[in-house]
Amino acid sequence: MTTPDRPQPISLPLPTIGPPAELSAAGGCGDGCACGDEEEYLDPLECGLDPGLAELLADAGLDPVHVEDVAHLAIEEDLDQGVDVTTVATVPEDARAVGDFTAREAGTVAGLHIAEAVLSVVCTDEFEVERHVEDGDRVAAGQRLLTVRARTRDLLTAERSALNLLCRLSGIATATRAWADVLEGTRAQVRDTRKTTPGLRALEKYAVRCGGGVNHRMSLSDAALVKDNHVIAAGGVAQAFKLVREEFPGLAIEVEVDTLHQVREVLDAGADLILLDNFTPAETAEAVAVVGGQAFLESSGRLTLETARAYAETGVNFLAVGALTHSSPILDIGLDLRAEA
Incomplete structure (x- = not known):
């Protein structure tokens, strides 16, 4: 039995990272990958991250190598080819600590395993992770999400990069959950767009799923x-x-329209999905009647949480909300450090 408050695995083709071994002797996962292998192409689940963590990411529809690369990029940007000067100066090299990732406010969490990936590329020694919640769970202010036992220096160096990703993705999940709650009881689902942060689309769309939304196309080529x-x-x-x-027989085609006349035109042409751009709820209800279930309908423009229910009750299938990924505020999460007993 599935839990509706948690993201369910979906089938997404994982992007190929690096050429197959038979096509390139160089192979590998690219510069900065923790696998460090320059001789042959490695399976993503065997590369860099702990195999158990890589498996969890893949089960969530994420490419473990992409997540690892994002983690490397975040840390490399923060260190800028140097060291964490404050931490190196103030923390003994052999000191160890316990860090609790804790919600400062209520919301829906997303990105816990991605935060773990950041820790994985930073930690120079073994570290332990205790998971208190799962991505997609609703959490309360003050609730512990993840506890990590590691070298103190590693925890402090990874802190900001891990929190940047975790807070960002949890903010998207929290905003999406608000829309999903408003739509509950109708057949409409809230759906994202391609208005995502470059390089983070897969992660941000994952956060939408964590919040109970569904994904629109992942790229310009898949629909x-x-x-x-x-x-x-x-x-x-x-x-x-x-x-x-x-040009592309068999490909799903969605068509944006802004009049009822265009709805009839594209319906007669055989459109799979019709995007109703800036229709009022009354106009949307007319479009639903005209289509009569022959195509899926998606509302876009003029949508707010206050008007979402009115649109959903017309019978449309999707509400397109670009703000989920381009304007959601972060969910405030902090790292509380305590000395290891």
Whole structure:
């Protein structure tokens, strides 16, 4: 039995990191990867991160090598080819401590395993992790999320990079959960867009899933979305749809419309999904009646938490909310350090 407050695994093709061994003798996972192997291509689950952590990331629909690379990038940016001067000066090299990642406010958590990946690339000695909650769980202010036992220097050096990712992703999950709660009891689902942070799209879309939302296309190549500029370039909405269908038969095609007349046009042309741009709830209800279940419908524009329920109750399938990933505030999470007994 699945728990609705937690993200459910989805099937996503993992991007290929590095060429297969038969195509390149260099292989490997790229500069900075913890595997350090320059002789042959390695399976992502055998590279760098602890195999158990890599498995957890893969089960969540994330590429472990991508997560590892993000962790390396965050730490390398923070150290800037130097050392953590404050920590090195104030903390004995052999000191160990316990760190509790703790929620400062209520919300929905996402990115715990990603924070672990940051610790993994920083820690120069063995470290232990105790998980108190899972991604997708609702948490209260003051609740411990993750406890880590490690060298004090490593904990302090990893702190900000781990929290930057954890707070950002948990903020997205928390915002998404608010929308999912408003839509509960209708058939509509809140859906993200491609308005994501460069390099972090897979992680941010994962956070949306943690909050109870669903993902739109991951890239420009896995589905077609005919928008107003494509319509202008093609000479009409039905013509634009036809051209995409001819060029990429079998690909799912969504078409953006802004009038009921266009709804009828693209429905007759065979669109799989119709994006209703800036329709009012009343106009949306008319579009639902016109389509009559022959295509999926998605509302976009003019959407707020206050109006979401009105749109959902018209019978649309999705509400597209770009703000989930481009404007969500962080969830405040801190690291509380205590001496190891």
